[in-house]
Amino acid sequence: MLFNSINFLLFFPIVAILFYVLPHKFRWLHLLIASCIFYMFFIPEYILILIGIILIDFLAAIYIDKSEQKNKKKYLIISILATVLLLFYFKYFNFFTQNLHDFFALFGVNFNNKVHDIILPIGLSFHTFQSLSYVIEVYRGNQKAERHFGIYSLYVLFFPQLVTGPIERPQNLLTQLREKIKLNYSNLAQGFRLIIFGLFIKMVVADNLGEYVNMIYKEPEIYNSLSILIGLFFYSFQIYCDFFGYSTIAVGSALVLGYKLMDNFKNPYFSKSIGEFWQRWHISLSTWFRDYVYFSLGGNKVKIPRWSINILIVFVLSGFWHGANWTFILWGVLHGIIYLLESLFNRFIKIKAVTNQVVNAIISFFKVLKTFVLISFIWILFRAENLEKVQLILKSLVSNFNLKDDFLIDSKIWIFLGFFILLDSILFNNRFDLWCKTKNVFLRWSVYSVMIFLIILFSNVENFPFIYFQF
Amino acid sequence: MNYFYSYFLFESDLQKHSPILNLVRKVVRDKSEVIYVGESSNITFKEDDLDKRIISDIIKDDFPNKKFGSLTHPATHAGIFYQLLRNIPEKSSVKTIIVTMNLRSFDAEWIFSTLETPLQKSMVLLRDYPPLINRFMLSFRDYDIKTDKEREKQFKSKWEYEILKFPKPFKYKNVIQWDVDLCLSGIRNADSSYNDALTQLACGYVKTYAFQIVVKTNPRIKDFDKIVSLAKEKNWNLVFNLLAENVEKADELVGKELTILMKQNRDLLVERYHKNGVIVVDNLEKVHDSEFIDKNWTTEHYAENGRKIIAKNVSKALKRVFEK
Numbered sequence: 001m002l003f004n005s006i007n008f009l010l011f012f013p014i015v016a017i018l019f020y021v022l023p024h025k026f027r028w029l030h031l032l033i034a035s036c037i038f039y040m041f042f043i044p045e046y047i048l049i050l051i052g053i054i055l056i057d058f059l060a061a062i063y064i065d066k067s068e069q070k071n072k073k074k075y076l077i078i079s080i081l082a083t084v085l086l087l088f089y090f091k092y093f094n095f096f097t098q099n100l101h102d103f104f105a106l107f108g109v110n111f112n113n114k115v116h117d118i119i120l121p122i123g124l125s126f127h128t129f130q131s132l133s134y135v136i137e138v139y140r141g142n143q144k145a146e147r148h149f150g151i152y153s154l155y156v157l158f159f160p161q162l163v164t165g166p167i168e169r170p171q172n173l174l175t176q177l178r179e180k181i182k183l184n185y186s187n188l189a190q191g192f193r194l195i196i197f198g199l200f201i202k203m204v205v206a207d208n209l210g211e212y213v214n215m216i217y218k219e220p221e222i223y224n225s226l227s228i229l230i231g232l233f234f235y236s237f238q239i240y241c242d243f244f245g246y247s248t249i250a251v252g253s254a255l256v257l258g259y260k261l262m263d264n265f266k267n268p269y270f271s272k273s274i275g276e277f278w279q280r281w282h283i284s285l286s287t288w289f290r291d292y293v294y295f296s297l298g299g300n301k302v303k304i305p306r307w308s309i310n311i312l313i314v315f316v317l318s319g320f321w322h323g324a325n326w327t328f329i330l331w332g333v334l335h336g337i338i339y340l341l342e343s344l345f346n347r348f349i350k351i352k353a354v355t356n357q358v359v360n361a362i363i364s365f366f367k368v369l370k371t372f373v374l375i376s377f378i379w380i381l382f383r384a385e386n387l388e389k390v391q392l393i394l395k396s397l398v399s400n401f402n403l404k405d406d407f408l409i410d411s412k413i414w415i416f417l418g419f420f421i422l423l424d425s426i427l428f429n430n431r432f433d434l435w436c437k438t439k440n441v442f443l444r445w446s447v448y449s450v451m452i453f454l455i456i457l458f459s460n461v462e463n464f465p466f467i468y469f470q471f
Numbered sequence: 472m473n474y475f476y477s478y479f480l481f482e483s484d485l486q487k488h489s490p491i492l493n494l495v496r497k498v499v500r501d502k503s504e505v506i507y508v509g510e511s512s513n514i515t516f517k518e519d520d521l522d523k524r525i526i527s528d529i530i531k532d533d534f535p536n537k538k539f540g541s542l543t544h545p546a547t548h549a550g551i552f553y554q555l556l557r558n559i560p561e562k563s564s565v566k567t568i569i570v571t572m573n574l575r576s577f578d579a580e581w582i583f584s585t586l587e588t589p590l591q592k593s594m595v596l597l598r599d600y601p602p603l604i605n606r607f608m609l610s611f612r613d614y615d616i617k618t619d620k621e622r623e624k625q626f627k628s629k630w631e632y633e634i635l636k637f638p639k640p641f642k643y644k645n646v647i648q649w650d651v652d653l654c655l656s657g658i659r660n661a662d663s664s665y666n667d668a669l670t671q672l673a674c675g676y677v678k679t680y681a682f683q684i685v686v687k688t689n690p691r692i693k694d695f696d697k698i699v700s701l702a703k704e705k706n707w708n709l710v711f712n713l714l715a716e717n718v719e720k721a722d723e724l725v726g727k728e729l730t731i732l733m734k735q736n737r738d739l740l741v742e743r744y745h746k747n748g749v750i751v752v753d754n755l756e757k758v759h760d761s762e763f764i765d766k767n768w769t770t771e772h773y774a775e776n777g778r779k780i781i782a783k784n785v786s787k788a789l790k791r792v793f794e795k
Contacts, residue, residue, distance in 0.1 A: 006613040043621070119620045203610060456603070457476055459610040461488060463588060465618070 001041035038159035065145035095324030123163030160253040166284035181258030190433035194252025202245030203459035227407035272367035331381040473603035503540025509571035515772035529782035549694035567708040579629035673724035715758035
């Protein structure tokens with residue numbers, strides 16, 4: 001079920017009302033059934049894959065918990081392998097066989113690759129990572145193995161964050177799922193504020209920008225350099241508003257039910273460096289890689305060459321996590337390289353701090369601009385279907401200076417984008433619901449009204465699925 | 472808010488998302504009495520045709536005193552026709568409706584076509600609710616949204632699980648088996664070499680026509696039923712124009728088992744709607760292979776003579792209607 005669908009608008013209030021009407025002991029079951037219904041709106045039979053993942057990790061965690069130290073690792077490895085194999089089969093199988101085929105073809109060997117004609121289960125990478133997070137935490141002794149299969153299933157299937165996160169840790173979500181939730185006005189108000197805000201940035205900002213981005217990425221060769229450049233920057237905002245919108249609705253929906261999920265974004269485009277960007281963008285994923293891969297590889301307690309390799313490994317894996325395509329791997333590599341260069345530069349070259357506030361602000365502005373431009377260019381790899389398309393976009397960008405095109409942007413797009421940038425600036429290091437809380441009723445309701453008005457009348461109606469659904 | 476939307480934004484939304492409505496507006500504005508509702512069969516012609524007029528224009532010849540209009544849009548089907556017809560206002564001059572009945576539109580590949588999502592989307596603003604409610608429904612995607620892959624999965628699943636029943640025992644139980652075997656054995660040239668183009672065409676015929684209409688579940692039947700009810704409600708004369716398919720080619724490339732299915736489906740439709748008081752013009756086998764424009768795919772695009780044959784048959788039916 002999509003958050004921006006009439007189905008969800010009917011489904012969610014019913015689920016929320018029933019949740020508060022039911023006694024605490026039945027709530028987990030109610031949410032579990034609701035989550036299954038939510039997921040089965042996509043491709044019903046794929047729920048079996050999720051059940052498979054749940055079963056593997058549920059049992060593995062219990063065995064890890066019960067076993068002696070030497071056997072714990074064995075169960076952990078079994079669990080990781082089984083979960084990753086499922087992910088591999090659905091997401092990476094075709095990529096690997098195709099690449100093997102291409103590799104063998106270099107030597108004139110015909111590697112008969114079979115292409116699996118399957119639809120990737122929505123959000124598979126998210127469930128697997130959330131499930132793995134649980135097993136690893138149990139292995140590390142930070143979390144007791146959950147003995148209640150229903151509650152554990154709900155931890156993986158919890159519908160607000162089921163398909164694109166935030167990827168929750170068991171210490172946060174699993175613990176809350178056992179708590180008795182009381183109806184709380186503040187949670188309801190904050191939750192609905194977030195849902196409205198999320199719908200606004202997804203349906204009005206992201207989807208309207210998407211129309212222009214699609215034009216540019218479909219046939220870059222017919223547009224001039226300026227149009228392409230605008231398209232690239234539009235994509236930066238499209239993907240941000242799309243994913244941030246989804247996460248915000250997820251956090252808001254959970255909050256209405258009384259559960260607090262982690263924030264996935266903190267004004268990423270105000271970052272002064274790539275390093276800072278990754279502390280502000282898709283936080284639940286970057287902290288997942290930090291905690292479970294980077295630290296496992298030794299973190300920053302190793303020598304610089306090894307540390308550099310660790311960083312690159314993390315970024316490559318992060319890219320590969322997004323999709324089975326060389327474009328995603330390169331996207332990760334580029335982020336990794338820039339992160340390394342920035343880190344090494346900061347480590348070895350010390351620049352005197354400027355005390356003048358105005359000069360500082362100007363420097364900060366240019367740092368933010370530099371980071372945004374860099375990220376926007378690297379997004380090309382994320383958005384383009386293949387490397388040939390990346391080449392075509394870059395070639396068109398540097399050669400189509402004098403081309404006349406019909407890339408006419410509706411003025412309302414600029415207004416929506418401007419409105420969003422203004423909001424994002426106002427909400428710097430803050431959250432929409434918390435910001436609203438501090439404002440007077442008139443201003444608050446004006447903002448809600450404008451957003452609802454824009455959602456109904458100006459949302460783009462082309463079918464733009466949430467970008468991160470594909471992962 | 473509804474007033475604001477209706478006054479300032481609705482029209483531009485209609486033009487952007489449901490321009491198909493302009494066809495309805497035109498027939499109403501022109502005070503058309505007879506409306507021909509169709510898809511691409513009513514816009515195509517062959518380059519070397521002497522008479523390039525479309526079917527609905529040829530029909531007009533026989534009724535110089537009647538005002539004809541056409542609601543023609545490519546790749547549409549009865550579900551869309553119904554929505555368009557519903558939007559004809561009560562006080563229009565429309566008295567008679569001729570609705571194209573395309574046999575292929577009852578088949579899984581068309582029912583679950585990838586074109587369905589945009590078509591369904593274009594219908595949302597035309598619903599009976601206030602414009603603001605329709606816009607709200609459109610914003611929140613209150614229509615059948617599926618990705619191309621999901622739709623492909625749907626019709627492939629139909630091909631696999633729908634068991635075909637023949638009067639005599641036949642070696643294939645479903646479309647997939649039939650299609651795979653035909654592709655493997657292939658259509659052979661005189662020198663017994665594999666003819667790739669013809670084999671693909673033959674497989675196309677199997678995938679397109681090897682189905683049996685199940686009245687209870689086929690959505691297209693429901694669409695035509697709704698058109699029948701609407702015509703009764705609005706007191707319109709109703710004619711269904713069952714289009715010609717290339718039965719000759721189907722027989723030549725695939726065999727009589729396929730044409731049996733095509734004819735079974737035809738019989739079912741003719742019988743069902745005759746019973747409902749609708750005149751069904753049966754053109755299924757009326758056009759020869761030579762009159763089909765597309766030689767490498769299954770379409771209802773006819774050359775001049777083909778269009779004239781169909782127009783003549785429809786005219787005959789219309790005369791009966793007007794005589795009444």
